[in-house]
Amino acid sequence: MNSYRLYKLINQNADLKDKRHPMLDKNRFMKFLMIFMWLYYAAILLFMGVVMGLGMKHSYNGVAGFHVFDGGLLYLLIIDFWMRFTLQETPAQNVQPYSLLPIRRSFLMNVYLTRSGFSWGNLYWGFLLVPFGLISIAIPLGWGAFFGWLLGWWLLLIANGFFYLFCRALCLKHLAWLLLPATIHGALLAIMLLPDKNVLDMPCTLLMYGFLKWELLPFLCAGALIAILYWANYRLQMGMVYDEIGKKEEKEIKHATQFNFLNRYGKLGEYLKLEVKQRLRNKAVRMGFFLGLGFMVLLSGLMYFTDVYDNIDFMRSFICLYNYIVLGMMTLITIMCYEGNYIDGLMSRRESILQLLTAKYYFNVLLLFIPPIILLPLMIIGKMSVWMNIGYFFFTAGVLYPLFFQMAVYNNNTLPMNTKLTRKQGNTTQQIISTIIFFLPIGLERAATALLGEPWGYMLLALFGIIGIVTHRYWLRNVYRRFMARRYKNMEGFRASRNS
Numbered sequence: 001m002n003s004y005r006l007y008k009l010i011n012q013n014a015d016l017k018d019k020r021h022p023m024l025d026k027n028r029f030m031k032f033l034m035i036f037m038w039l040y041y042a043a044i045l046l047f048m049g050v051v052m053g054l055g056m057k058h059s060y061n062g063v064a065g066f067h068v069f070d071g072g073l074l075y076l077l078i079i080d081f082w083m084r085f086t087l088q089e090t091p092a093q094n095v096q097p098y099s100l101l102p103i104r105r106s107f108l109m110n111v112y113l114t115r116s117g118f119s120w121g122n123l124y125w126g127f128l129l130v131p132f133g134l135i136s137i138a139i140p141l142g143w144g145a146f147f148g149w150l151l152g153w154w155l156l157l158i159a160n161g162f163f164y165l166f167c168r169a170l171c172l173k174h175l176a177w178l179l180l181p182a183t184i185h186g187a188l189l190a191i192m193l194l195p196d197k198n199v200l201d202m203p204c205t206l207l208m209y210g211f212l213k214w215e216l217l218p219f220l221c222a223g224a225l226i227a228i229l230y231w232a233n234y235r236l237q238m239g240m241v242y243d244e245i246g247k248k249e250e251k252e253i254k255h256a257t258q259f260n261f262l263n264r265y266g267k268l269g270e271y272l273k274l275e276v277k278q279r280l281r282n283k284a285v286r287m288g289f290f291l292g293l294g295f296m297v298l299l300s301g302l303m304y305f306t307d308v309y310d311n312i313d314f315m316r317s318f319i320c321l322y323n324y325i326v327l328g329m330m331t332l333i334t335i336m337c338y339e340g341n342y343i344d345g346l347m348s349r350r351e352s353i354l355q356l357l358t359a360k361y362y363f364n365v366l367l368l369f370i371p372p373i374i375l376l377p378l379m380i381i382g383k384m385s386v387w388m389n390i391g392y393f394f395f396t397a398g399v400l401y402p403l404f405f406q407m408a409v410y411n412n413n414t415l416p417m418n419t420k421l422t423r424k425q426g427n428t429t430q431q432i433i434s435t436i437i438f439f440l441p442i443g444l445e446r447a448a449t450a451l452l453g454e455p456w457g458y459m460l461l462a463l464f465g466i467i468g469i470v471t472h473r474y475w476l477r478n479v480y481r482r483f484m485a486r487r488y489k490n491m492e493g494f495r496a497s498r499n500s
Contacts, residue, residue, distance in 0.1 A: 010111050037435065045127035053135030066136040066149070070208035071201035074192065077160045078185050080125065084164045109238055113230060116165060122157045129153050137212065145212045152211025155222040162229035169237050172287070178294050193306055267352075271359030278331075278338065282417035285338065288330040293370075296323045300374050303383060310383065317442045320388050323371035324396040325437060328364040332404035333434055335360065336483075340414030340494035347487065354480040357408060361472060365397050391445065391458030391465075398468025400437055402475050407433070409482045412493025 056065025129150060138146035163181075170177035192198045210218035259276060262269035278285045299319045302309070309315040331338070339346060339356070346352050372393070378384040441461075449457030468475070483490070 006107070010108070042124070042127045045125070046131055049128040049131035050135070053132040056132075056136055064136075066133070066212075067205045067209070069132060069136070070205045071198065073156070073204040073208060074188055074200060076125070077156065078188070080157060080160055081164050081181065081185070084121075084161065085168070106238065109234055113162075113165075113233055116161060117158050117226070117230070119161075122154065122161055125153070125157060126150075141212070144214065148214045149208060149212040152208055152218060152222065155219070155226065159222060159225045159229060162226060162233055165233050166229060166236060169233070169240060171291070173240060178291065182294075182298055189302075189306070267355050268359055268362075271356050272363055274356075275359060275363040278417065282338075284415070284417050285331065289327065292326040292330050296326060296371065296374050299323070300378060304377055304381070313446075314442065316384060317388070317445055318438070320375065320384060320392050321396075321438065321441055323375055324368060324392045325400055327367045327370065328396070328401060328404065329434060329437065332360070332364060332401065333407060334411060334415055335405060335408045336411050336490075337413055337415040338417050340412070340498060341417060343414075343491055343494045347491065353483060354477065357405065357476050357480060358473075361401065361405070361476060364401060365469075368393055368397055385454065385458070387455050387458040388445075391461035392441070394462040394465030394469065395441060396465065398465030398470075398472075400441065402468050402472075403433075403437065405476070405479050408479055409486060412490040412497075414494045414498040 052069065053065075056068055133146050133150055137149055167177065167181045170180065188200070192200055207218055259273045262272050265272065279289045280286065299322060303316070303319055309319070336343075346356060372389055375384055375389060379386050379389065445457065445461060448460045451457065452460060
């Protein structure tokens with residue numbers, strides 16, 4: 001088979017991977033929900049593009065409207081970068097299924113890097129850029145200027161995507177590398193927000209104006225940047241794939257913490273030890289935990305040191321909710337997937353699954369005491385309401401966590417606990433539910449506070465949560481019974497996906 005036919009076959013397999021997922025194939029509602037969410041956010045971007053285009057159609061303080069938009073180039077690229085963490089896999093994560101076939105890994109890496117660069121995701125911002133450009137650029141300056149400007153944006157989004165892939169691969173290697181994009185973006189935001197005048201506004205405007213005028217230098221610079229980031233990704237991810245597939249020998253743990261203080265709780269204490277040790281000893285689980293903790297500190301610090309979100313109620317609610325939900329979501333959305341590695345041992349004892357679920361709930365409720373510590377400075381300076389924290393604390397423990405625990409009934413794919421780069425990823429259903437969990441509580445909060453006022457609206461959320469906490473033994477046993485009703489089907493899935 002020649003390279004072109006092999007390239008087409010790999011592309012075809014990649015396109016069919018999500019379409020043929022068992023959960024989506026059998027659940028028409030999830031298909032409908034995926035399409036709805038895609039269209040919903042596309043409609044928001046389209047609306048913003050039209051409104052901004054009409055608002056900036058004429059000059060703004062003597063400056064053309066598209067120049068004002070282009071001055072915010074870095075803001076859009078930063079937003080695009082961090083949104084990719086929830087949506088985009090690294091190319092190396094797709095290489096593993098082909099590792100036993102007689103296909104050069106260099107060829108596979110080039111295929112997936114090329115797919116990442118030319119993916120449809122890089123065109124999604126077109127729902128914002130196209131209507132804005134048509135109104136602000138195509139009408140006054142012509143189609144040539146519009147297509148040059150649009151092509152420039154596309155090249156910058158491709159470069160931003162390759163920069164994300166590079167940082168994501170480094171973060172999978174060691175979580176400390178998250179400081180690289182955080183430092184770069186933090187420095188850029190500080191330069192743009194702290195001085196009275198944004199000194200990066202003019203360079204960004206001139207760069208995009210060069211694309212608009214079809215000048216050669218901006219296109220050469222963008223092409224060179226893409227080539228450098230492509231080469232850096234290729235070298236980094238090829239080396240990491242070889243190391244991980246080769247299963248390099250790990251160092252032995254010389255000192256193991258026993259957590260003897262949990263012995264007083266019997267079998268429940270043993271499962272609590274298991275939850276703690278998962279986050280301390282297993283690479284994938286530990287990385288997710290510290291990644292969530294890092295994002296909590298980053299968002300809270302951004303709100304504390306800047307005033308960018310001071311007048312945006314949605315972002316205040318989002319940051320508060322994110323801090324309370326992210327640590328639990330890292331493991332609860334894939335609940336039982338890590339346990340699939342040793343599910344046969346868990347099923348050998350009566351009601352061990354119920355005790356495991358109870359321990360998971362207690363442990364994740366204990367984790368909810370971390371967010372108030374991180375958000376305490378914001379509450380002290382008055383940027384975040386104490387009542388909001390109380391509401392989200394109880395609502396997360398009593399309403400959102402029970403929703404996450406429902407996934408224990410349906411999850412049947414084993415996730416490796418130490419493999420980070422080529423590990424299997426969560427399915428689309430889990431990603432959709434995560435998105436819903438992030439935005440549904442905010443809608444309920446805004447409705448409750450609008451109807452009852454700020455303190456009482458948050459107290460209503462807390463009341464719902466307290467009901468869920470008090471009745472946790474009943475709904476946990478319900479989850480356990482439904483899991484046991486599907487135990488043979490789930491165990492078959494865990495075994496089949498354990499070494500795939």
